[in-house]
Amino acid sequence: MPIYSPPVRDLQFAMHDVLKLSETGLPGHDELDRDFTEAVLDAAGKLASEVLAPLNAVGDQQGCKLENGVVRTPEGFGKAFEAMKEGGWTALDCDPEYGGQGMPYVLGVATGEMFVSANMAFNMYQGLTHGAYSAIHAHGTDAQKQTYLPKMVSCEWTGTMNLTEPHAGTDLGMLRTKAEPQDDGSYLITGQKIFISAGDHDLSENVIHLVLAKAPGGGESTKGISLFIVPKFLVNEDGSLGERNGVSVGNLEEKMGIHGNATCVMNYDGAKGWLLGDLHKGMRAMFTMMNEARMGVGLQGYAAAVPAYQNAVEYAKDRLQGRAVTGAENKSGPADPLIVHPDIRRSLMDQKSFLEGARMLVVWGAHQIDKAHQGDAAAEGLISLLTPVIKGFLTDKGFDSAVLAQQIYGGHGYIEEQGMSQFVRDARITMIYEGANGVQALDLVGRKLAQDGGKHVMAFFEMVKAFLKENAENAAVADFIAPLKAASKDLQTAAMFFMERGMKNPNDALAGSYDFMHLFGHVTLGLMWAKMAVAAQAMLDAGEGDKDFLNTKLATGRYYMARQLPMTATHLARIQSGSKPVMELAAESF
Amino acid sequence: MPIYSPPVRDLQFAMHDVLKLSETGLPGHDELDRDFTEAVLDAAGKLASEVLAPLNAVGDQQGCKLENGVVRTPEGFGKAFEAMKEGGWTALDCDPEYGGQGMPYVLGVATGEMFVSANMAFNMYQGLTHGAYSAIHAHGTDAQKQTYLPKMVSCEWTGTMNLTEPHAGTDLGMLRTKAEPQDDGSYLITGQKIFISAGDHDLSENVIHLVLAKAPGGGESTKGISLFIVPKFLVNEDGSLGERNGVSVGNLEEKMGIHGNATCVMNYDGAKGWLLGDLHKGMRAMFTMMNEARMGVGLQGYAAAVPAYQNAVEYAKDRLQGRAVTGAENKSGPADPLIVHPDIRRSLMDQKSFLEGARMLVVWGAHQIDKAHQGDAAAEGLISLLTPVIKGFLTDKGFDSAVLAQQIYGGHGYIEEQGMSQFVRDARITMIYEGANGVQALDLVGRKLAQDGGKHVMAFFEMVKAFLKENAENAAVADFIAPLKAASKDLQTAAMFFMERGMKNPNDALAGSYDFMHLFGHVTLGLMWAKMAVAAQAMLDAGEGDKDFLNTKLATGRYYMARQLPMTATHLARIQSGSKPVMELAAESF
Known part of the structure; x- marks a missing residue:
């Protein structure tokens, strides 16, 4: 196991x-x-x-x-x-x-x-x-808070998010679920929702569904959608459970992974629901949760790869196969452990340097959200900008990391019994749900970059610049400063390219959006590594903390700077090739 | 479906x-x-x-x-x-x-x-x-040929390769399966083999196992291993099937994919076997097949991704979601098809440009093997050099390509019913079997590069150089020539780095082996695309062939050159960072 x-x-x-x-x-x-x-x-x-x-x-x-x-x-x-x-x-x-x-x-x-x-x-x-x-x-x-929150805080009742319909995923404007107002202020909800994680199960007494639906007068676009609370069991005045609501499980999906979570087709047949927030302002209500939800998926992206890495390390230490090219290291044994081989190291270092950088980024990002909760508008703007990066980059790289871990097992990694396949199959969903990663890239380049006049991306660059300046003389972390500076310059060049070209032809920006998200991700992780390096070095200088841990941290960071950050140049080259290579073919030519 | x-x-x-x-x-x-x-x-x-x-x-x-x-x-x-x-x-x-x-x-x-x-x-x-x-x-x-080949050519009897044992994968020197010589010239084979694809099944009358085992006098290293023919049913003098041999299926593995193929644990309990080739020269016999077998897996790598791409194209054309940023294209419909979106195009072009380049490479490689079969030593050397590239690069990229295709389906791609998950799960094995891709990289850098005094890699560079020279004045394919030249230079710089540094510290070469394999892969695919472009352009100039097809070919190639080839710079930077970042940590620090 x-x-x-x-x-x-x-x-x-x-x-x-x-x-x-x-x-x-x-x-x-x-x-x-x-x-x-x-x-x-x-x-x-x-x-x-x-x-x-x-x-x-x-x-x-x-x-x-x-x-x-x-x-x-x-x-x-x-x-x-x-x-x-x-x-x-x-x-x-x-x-x-x-x-x-x-x-x-x-x-x-x-x-x-x-x-x-x-x-x-x-x-x-x-x-x-x-x-x-x-x-x-x-x-x-x-009243809604009093009715639902205590039970949801304790998880006596669980919750779900109902957005997607068979024909409407990213494009929520097309959804068909209807909400008919009733005389008592409630609504009757009718329609079908799919991909509802934890849609039904036996872990709680009640399931509180939050459902996007169209109420009369909202028009046909995304903007007029409303959000409703639809409990599985109606709740009596005294808080006790009443009768079953008109919502049922239509089907349970068979998926590539996360088998332990129930992904349901939910059928709403005139189920009783109550408006949450303002009428026709459901999308706004959804969006306020989005940063947190997407951050949560970004966290899943790397967290799913952490045990994959840990097991790969153990396997690489235990499995005896071949000899170190520089001379046998386990002379009394029949072979050396896998970990002596440079290419196994390369894989483990790719994983380790990504995972620790990602952890720092998510903890740092959560701290920004805490600051935003306290009214810090700059933190709010920054985390809003970085949310698609955290979601898209960390889930793509988390999946890659799990695949690397599985690869270390050789053929054994492909056998289900070992558990490595599950890590890969589970990690795969994080790139898809809560806005597929292409949608994150679109959100980043199409919306966040220019938000509030580009204020937040400028603030990000200022933050990097200030950090670089502050540590310019810190020779002990020079291995971090120069690469971060170069990578950050690539990011600025890309942002400039979008500004200059995107006005004339928005496709020039959007064709590079995915590369931009990854470029941004690398710069952000580079910044996190540089921050960690400065902290670790200061502790070493002060004789504080665990020396081995801190030196390992520095070496891991140097790996990221030396072997991952150069990727920004390729992303920039792809971006600068513009939209022509991407958009040239007619749809029939594919 | x-x-x-x-x-x-x-x-x-x-x-x-x-x-x-x-x-x-x-x-x-x-x-x-x-x-x-x-x-x-x-x-x-x-x-x-x-x-x-x-x-x-x-x-x-x-x-x-x-x-x-x-x-x-x-x-x-x-x-x-x-x-x-x-x-x-x-x-x-x-x-x-x-x-x-x-x-x-x-x-x-x-x-x-x-x-x-x-x-x-x-x-x-x-x-x-x-x-x-x-x-x-x-x-x-x-006699062996007469006994086995006609039935195997017709697949009345099928075959297997038995190399791996539980504790011996890449390191075949450790295998424990024994072969005891008998008075009649046969051997009794005893041991356990794992991961035997098609190890047993109901599609043929007999299964002919080729089994690596240790016969007395061969020593303990890989070099002394012998190869044996061990049929499931013994074959009588007249070619009819005799009694059951002492080989049985110990278990059937549950795997991430390729469920339709039986991956067996095979137990040999004094099974009757016959030496194939020379005693203690089994590895040499295995190696003569290796180019073909690894080429076959390289082919699987991209071929598995071809239907994934085809289905993603259909989905991108059919699925209506969102509007083109440059204005609605499907005005009468509720939304535009996915294929209007630049990031969907980016994904489809990544797939298409890889798959068509890979197809050309494998067809070209097979042609080299045909030439080698006719005694062309240069072709033999070239394909021997490129075999790990074809196996490693095409399977890594084929898997990535299948993942991209799955991603286009959004949540639907994660549901097993759609079939996209299977393409990904099946493709995953190609990176592992027939020598995991890290072993391919080791073979390339540790063995093939210096083989025959580096003659074959020099021949490869000469081939690229000659092609570049030949087409230097061909303005119509200039978009191909310059990027190929730059990428090829990166490859030469990397090879030079290995030569200079690898002598002193072999880890400097091996730490960059995986990147080198991919760098080589990109250059090779770049060359294939340039060859295709020259051919397509010549046909267009001559007014031959299907204009749309040829123009699509050129546009697809230009995409590869503009958006994939820049990757060589990152691989080179990773390689040039040497072995220190890779090897610095103690094993306990992971």
């Missing part, structure tokens, strides 16, 4: 040594001292590694089953869900007014990484509930 | 318009005129699209079953195998002395692409038989 080892020390490094969270002066952050977060992470890590991880393969093998209209989750999921609830993990960063613990989002992300790594499909049940909680918290009436 | 459309025209273009096969003067090639090969390809394409392709999903869903020690293939495989045998497809490029049709290998490859695309798992039953046929044909005694 695959192992999973919670990366507590690395998360602590990101939160305390790099971000110095408890010194930021943000409300609630003074509690986040090193000992406190370590205790929290240790406890979450224990649940992740001892309870959730052993169920990961079980979930994959058994999958969910639809029996008489009810979805059954795999063996052991129910008990594990109870443990998660009892530990208070579902309430960690929720509002204390509704039973939450009021911790910053960054701590939710740090523990979340471990839950995702241990069992991604399982963790989605609470992850989606958190998303629905946030939507109701931000847009619900007081 | 996924579609499959045989690319007959494109294969004809590669064979006739670019390579002008029937004019090469090679024995047997004068028969290969355009009409003849078109008839062959049409017939193969019909079998592929009408018989094999409809069974692809069936094979994936049903898989193989082990019942009372016997493997049962999925429904319909038996009938399809009969159709393949009856059509003579298994005998196409086999020796007429044993019932083959004596066609050049290049035609076997061209038809093979279609069989693989239609149903990779199914085609492996005959593909492995062909490999075993080649080994016996090259190394068998007359």
